[in-house]
Amino acid sequence: MNSALAVMPSERNNRSVWTVATHSFKGAHFATFPPDLIRPCVLAGAPRGGIVLDPFGGAGTTAVVAMQEGRKSVLCELNPHYAAMAERRIAAAWLDGAAQMDVFHDSAPAA
Ligand SMILES: C[S@@+](CC[C@H](N)C(=O)[O-])C[C@H]1O[C@@H](n2cnc3c(N)ncnc32)[C@H](O)[C@@H]1O
Numbered sequence: 001m002n003s004a005l006a007v008m009p010s011e012r013n014n015r016s017v018w019t020v021a022t023h024s025f026k027g028a029h030f031a032t033f034p035p036d037l038i039r040p041c042v043l044a045g046a047p048r049g050g051i052v053l054d055p056f057g058g059a060g061t062t063a064v065v066a067m068q069e070g071r072k073s074v075l076c077e078l079n080p081h082y083a084a085m086a087e088r089r090i091a092a093a094w095l096d097g098a099a100q101m102d103v104f105h106d107s108a109p110a111a
Contacts, residue, residue, distance in 0.1 A: 014040065032059045039065050046071045060086030064093045 023034040038061050046052045048070040054062035057075030059082060066073035067090070077083040 033061045035061055035065050035068075038062050039069065042066050042069050042071055057086055058082055060089045063090045067093060 018037065018040075020034050020036040023032075023036070042052050042062065042065050046066075049072075051072045051074060052062060052066050053074050055076045057063070057077040060075060063073040063075055063086065075086060077086060
């Protein structure tokens with residue numbers, strides 16, 4: 001065998017297009033990502049116990065996956081309706097001791 005091939009990983013790293021199964025979401029957000037799309041980014045972005053940042057938080061998929069993977073998360077979301085949706089979703093996915101949730105509002109939360 002060529003010696004260069006002996007150090008090649010058995011699986012290729014992800015390329016620029018990632019194929020993941022879609023995942024249904026009952027909420028009213030227009031572009032919720034499938035958790036399996038976010039998961040490699042969360043795992044690569046912070047060690048267990050670390051913090052991931054999603055500056056475009058949407059319905060909170062990053063926070064839910066971070067919780068599942070033992071990471072904390074900070075999300076920013078411009079639209080108060082989506083922020084409230086993420087808040088409810090994170091609360092529903094809560095695993096005691098696995099995550100921390102602080103919600104900051106710069107204006108009154110959506111009714
Ligand atoms: C593609 S969605 C994110 C979806 C999210 N990853 C999820 O799975 O739910 C992008 C989000 O970024 C928000 N957004 C756009 N511009 C923003 C800004 N300047 N600051 C914070 N959030 C912003 C939008 O309101 C939208 O909810």
